[in-house]
Amino acid sequence: HVLLNASSIISATPIGINYGQVADNLPPPEQVLSLLQANNVSKIKLYSVNATVLKAFANSGIELIVGMGNEFVNSMISPDQATAWIRENIQAYLPATKITGIAVGNEVLTGTDKQLTANLVPAMKNIHSALVSIGVDMNITVTTPHSLAVLGSSFPPSSGSFTPDVTNVMKPLLNFLSQIGAPLFINAYPYFAYKDAPSEVSLQYVLFEPNAGIVDPANNARYDNMLYAQIDAVYSALSALGYANMEVTISETGWPSGGDSNEAGATAPNAQIYNGNLIQRLAQNQGTPLRPRLAVKAYIFALFNEDMKNGPTSERNYGLFKPDGTQSYSVGLIGSLRTGSPAPVTSPINSTPTAFSPTEYNNPYSGYSSSK
Template identity: 55%
Template sequence: MLSLNMMFCSFFLWLLLFFSSLFSHVSGDKAFSGTYGVNYGRIADNLPSPESVVTLLKAAKIKNIRIYDVDHQVLRAFKGSGIEIVVGLGNEFLKDMSVGEDRAMSWVKENVQPFLPGTKIRGIAVGNEILGGTDMELWQVLLPAAKNVYNALSKLGLDKNVQVSSPNSEAVFANSFPPSSCTFKEDVLPYMKPLLQFFSQIGTPFFINAYPFLAYKNDPQHIDLNYALFLKNPGIYDAKTKLHYSNMFEAQVDAAYAALEKVGFDKMDVIVSETGWASHGDESEAGATIKNARTYNLNLRKRLLKKKGTPYRPKKVVRAYVFALFNENLKPGPTSERNFGLFKADGSIAYDIGFTGLVPSSATSSFLSFKAVGSSCMMMALLLYFL
């Protein structure tokens, strides 16, 4: 007859497996199996080691991250962690990648294939915020580069598990208010439509970097701060769709859906590849405070964990990567650029939204309360949880 402890252990493991299977397929997007991810930027000289970052992410139960390069030390550190990672092919490599598939093949063989399957590389972001940017030459090479990277993955048999994408900024839109009026800029369309056609064929969502913070910072006189922060407010009404929006984040997502619909891609999913709020800024940067950053990121996290859609696409679960994991002290630009982190450079929390900082006890404190379950049971549970 099983002891009470063994029976509890078995039941605990069963529950873990059940909920793991239940939530591991929230959406069909192979690069993002959850709803909440974080961008792990590293333009800094004072950050914790990648190994420590893995510990931090596990303690916070963050299972989806994006990086902006293919740093081998980072990729090795994530081996066996179970954390799903999207790597970046930097803008500086696009011209070279567009020239021929052989160059893309060499890049994939050097920076992606050797780390699979131990490191769960789920996607490659080809460039970042290219269309709508100032370098027109990059506009022209983006699609050929993306195709060559995808073809390299396909020939290596990796295309089923590694997605090719390319995040966009709000600069690709001519307007986005109200959401239903959103359209792509005329000069962007000749490049955007073929790119969307390709991504539609290979099953890639539309990735948008959506920042209510930037909208508010640029026009604090006309934008309700509460509307930007998910707080109680009158909201806005879209007369065309007869939909009400209580927060800017959902309005920005639906604006992207409206723009896609107008060019024939109404079935394409939208994923927010970056969003966040600065905790500190220059005197001219309205809203950049710790209080506002905490409010936005806390409410955003609650919103994403509900696994709900938007007013315009109620059946499409909203997914987003928060920018960013750490404050990055070497980022150029205004002060806000260096203060988007959920965590400070020493691994402590920048403000409290429910995560544990990287302190001596953080790696174990989350698990100590389960000691009564039995050490062998807990080890098995942890292995299963992070697989």
Template identity: 50%
Template sequence: MAAAGRPSRTAQSLPAPSSKLTAACFFVLLLPFLLTEGVAVAEALSIGVNYGQIANNLPSPARVSWLLRSMRISKVKLYDADPNVLRAFLGTGVEFVVGIGNEAVPSMTSPAAAQAWLQQHVVPHLLSGARISCVTVGNEVFKGNDTALQAAVLPAMVSVHRALSALGLQGRVNVTTAHSLDIMGPSFPPSSGAFHPAALGHLRPFLAFLSATRSPFLINCYPYFAYKEDPARVPLEYVLFQPNAGVADPRTGLRYDNMLYAQVDAVYAAIQALGYTDVEVKVSETGWPSRGDPDEPGATPEYAGTYIRNLLQRIEMKQGTPLRPATPVDVYVFALFNENLKPGPASERNYGLFYPDGTPVYNVGLHGYLPPMLVSNAARQVIQLFTLVAIASVAFVLSA
């Protein structure tokens, strides 16, 4: 070790870095930060995420764009068609599902209204380079007792689909709606899956539409709800994708080691029972709350983290269900953030992967970065101009 106050022999032998090299290294380090906007997601994960915004403390869409790209998330589902979100993700390659809210579904039965909605909420963003693959018409419309809404959803979907065709977007953007598991009657064993009798009149023509347009059947699946209702009888390992003996379907002999896959296959069985084998089932929502009321057992960060972590591992393995082993399960996790204005029990406000400040609620291996601030569009243009000047300056310095 060199004596105090005396430079070591090794240090004396190193030449001082040139100003050219220093400038070039500084610029190389700075460049990624200057050019972050518009960078596409590389080596994207297979899983998608629901980006809800029922809150008053969420970061700006531009910052969220940075967060999701740093996590390598390339599929996002919205419950509306927020133009601020779609603009913030331009050039990133992130694929969106956008939604028409339940309150607007009845008006969408009008062809003129459907075309006007698309012209305002979809077409401008597609022309700007956004990736929009699907429009959901309503959400969980069969969960309540609004018979007028339930009767309007399929005509509205047909109207939106025809409007897309008139705009030359047929095959590029499909149309569907998302259901809750309340639409099911029997669901276990999975091979006995059947739709609730009250929904059958709507679902027969609905499935015919999905089959004809090659659109997916979206289902919101929450094994947590089953555990919450009967924690003494529902094995925690079975709902959390942890090692367990599994449950065999006595009719098919297929063995299920987790509830989510059993729920998905029950939906497949219900669809097949109505004569359709070409409709794909996708999980439009699934998640686990990290906090709940006293009467909501299992709503803890530990269990939520276990559920999401194990789900991520299976999705990245491109697993299929026992009934459809060759078809990887397509899943959108609910949700990106805790949403403090959602009504209902405490669990409803605590499904997020992140707190609004970008801190992970629990660790599942998704390492994201939410920047503390993001410049305005005008300032960003100045930075981009500065970047061009800097490139020219470095080139001049290195050539001198």
């Protein structure tokens, strides 16, 4: 298949990009803005409040989700602290900077800090109340991203359920999100499932390539890729708790273009295929088998390779772009900070599809925490 010119379709696509900054060699935000505008990227998610970025993106029309680091969450149980945080970090940049969401913490419920877990929902409520107090709560939503490890069961997708460990907090969290009309944010990485069990998981299935797919025996729903199965497992878990109408947004997904010798599949060709195929599917406004009329929304991780991230080599190689603004690989984006000339569009290589049955699966979804 021919890869579409992504720069021409992203603007009309429910796609965003995570703009992480754990690096010492990234271009200044003004150049980053030019890169995003050249590619019609209209949605960005940040992991922290960065005044330079928020100022640089003023009057650009780019929608920003601003992250609040886990280290700030506990202090937000004070309404006064929450109001002060909103005034300093959000209100100060409105309305010129188009902030549309606040991500309170990241993967809190699957961490080990019990106090942080207990304080998450009160903190989110206080942040929302602070937005109400300045009259912007209708424009700025409040949510929190979760690891897929919040699921105890995820295969088949119809059996999706939250782990007992998180359910006590998940119930009031979902009640709050439902009251304010906010989506549930999930970080989902089919790459981790493949890396941990490459002999059991079909590479074609995780890369959105032609494959035999799987069928959920409970409802005969057919899945031709793992990400949609993961999303539907979350929808099933939501339905089980009485929140069938809540929308799921993929707050992170991506594929590393390099890794250590024990990181199966972490290659540039695979990253090109995964992200290229993902962009095409999002451009088609596809839904999942359980939510066929609800277009999948996703934020790709990440904008740049980040050289100061800890962990295995893959962690430093998720970027669509290198720090100099050139593409890590081509998914049809324009890859230069200096010129406007589009990069050549290449077609991902179609691998030979392999037969793939649920019995081979051995539930490779659950337990993949991916704290970015």
